[in-house]
Amino acid sequence: MFASILFVVLAIVAVAAGLGMLIARNPVNSALWLVLNLFCIAGLYLTLNAQFIAVVQVLVYAGAIMVLFLFVIMLLNLAELPRLEAFNWQLGLAFILGMAFLGLLVYTVAVGLHVLPQAAPVAQSALTGTAPSIARQLFTVYMLPFEVIGILLLVATIGAVMLAKRRFI
Amino acid sequence: MDLNTTLDWYLALSAVLFVIGVLGVLLRRNVIVILMSVELMLNAVNLTLVAVSQGRADVSGQILVFFVMSVAAAEAAVGLAIIIAIFRNKLTVDINDINLFKY
Numbered sequence: 134m135f136a137s138i139l140f141v142v143l144a145i146v147a148v149a150a151g152l153g154m155l156i157a158r159n160p161v162n163s164a165l166w167l168v169l170n171l172f173c174i175a176g177l178y179l180t181l182n183a184q185f186i187a188v189v190q191v192l193v194y195a196g197a198i199m200v201l202f203l204f205v206i207m208l209l210n211l212a213e214l215p216r217l218e219a220f221n222w223q224l225g226l227a228f229i230l231g232m233a234f235l236g237l238l239v240y241t242v243a244v245g246l247h248v249l250p251q252a253a254p255v256a257q258s259a260l261t262g263t264a265p266s267i268a269r270q271l272f273t274v275y276m277l278p279f280e281v282i283g284i285l286l287l288v289a290t291i292g293a294v295m296l297a298k299r300r301f302i
Numbered sequence: 303m304d305l306n307t308t309l310d311w312y313l314a315l316s317a318v319l320f321v322i323g324v325l326g327v328l329l330r331r332n333v334i335v336i337l338m339s340v341e342l343m344l345n346a347v348n349l350t351l352v353a354v355s356q357g358r359a360d361v362s363g364q365i366l367v368f369f370v371m372s373v374a375a376a377e378a379a380v381g382l383a384i385i386i387a388i389f390r391n392k393l394t395v396d397i398n399d400i401n402l403f404k405y
Contacts, residue, residue: 140308144315151322151342155329163335167342170319174345177312181356186348186364193371198341198378205382206334209389261361270361271368282372289376296383299390 136180143180147173160206164199171195183262312353319346333388333395337381344374 150173153166171194178187260266271279319342326339348367355363389395 137308140311144311147315148318148322151319154335154338154342155322155326160332160334163332163338167338170342171345174319174349177315177349178352181312181352183352183356183364186352186367189368189371190348193375194341194345198375201378201382202334202338205385208386209334209395261359262356262364266361267364267368271365275365278369282369286372286376289379293379293383296380297386 140177140180143173143176147177161203164202164206167202168195168199171199178262181262185262185264185267309353309357313350316346316349316353319343319349331397333385333397333400334382336397337378337385341374341378344370 147170150166150170154163154170157163157166171190175187175190175195178184178190323339323341323343323346326342327336330336330339348370351363351367351370355361355367385395388400392399394400
């Protein structure tokens with residue numbers, strides 16, 4: 134029940150963020166929409182009980198890759214970025230308080246209606262998403278691909294440094 | 303929640319996300335946004351893999367997702383380096399102006 138609601142919310146936000154990435158005119162805005170999308174997909178992995186992949190998604194995609202994208206966008210200085218306005222403390226505080234109050238109300242109503250998430254029964258699928266089960270396969274059956282992927286990352290690093298060097302082309 | 307009854311929903315969502323990525327590649331002219339759309343497509347496929355893998359309680363699909371993420375990281379690094387190299391030469395990231403191999 135709760136997982137279904139979570140799925141619907143995350144799916145709507147993910148699709149909206151994807152469309153936002155498609156529509157946004159500024160590449161920085163596109164990148165930030167994509168970050169939201171990646172976080173939503175990480176949440177969807179959690180609804181699938183794939184905790185390890187969800188954490189890796191946040192670390193690798195939303196952390197490393199998107200930072201690389203934003204770094205390149207800022208490095209190339211593509212367009213006049215919109216100037217940051219002075220932060221309105223009153224507005225920010227009001228927003229935080231309002232959201233906290235909304236959370237309190239929703240929690241109270243959820244307690245009253247008994248729709249809070251119960252401890253899910255440990256299904257078969259809950260066991261296949263954890264790090265130990267993945268590591269057991271990864272370091273035995275898929276050992277050779279795992280090492281090859283390490284070499285691939287090394288080659289990609291060297292290639293990226295060479296390509297981005299001045300006077301290469 | 304029974305995974306098998308909702309598997310269709312995950313597949314539908316990932317199809318929608320994939321189509322958004324394809325549209326981004328086809329419609330946008332900024333090379334960086336095109337690369338981001340490719341990442342979105344990779345994510346849609348990853349979602350499919352994880353959904354089916356968990357639906358069948360088989361770890362192999364998630365290991366494939368792990369490898370796809372590694373390759374995506376390598377792809378992003380090399381692709382962005384190529385974009386930087388092109389930008390040094392032509393001072394643009396518009397796909398219409400990068401037509402070295404076109405004629």
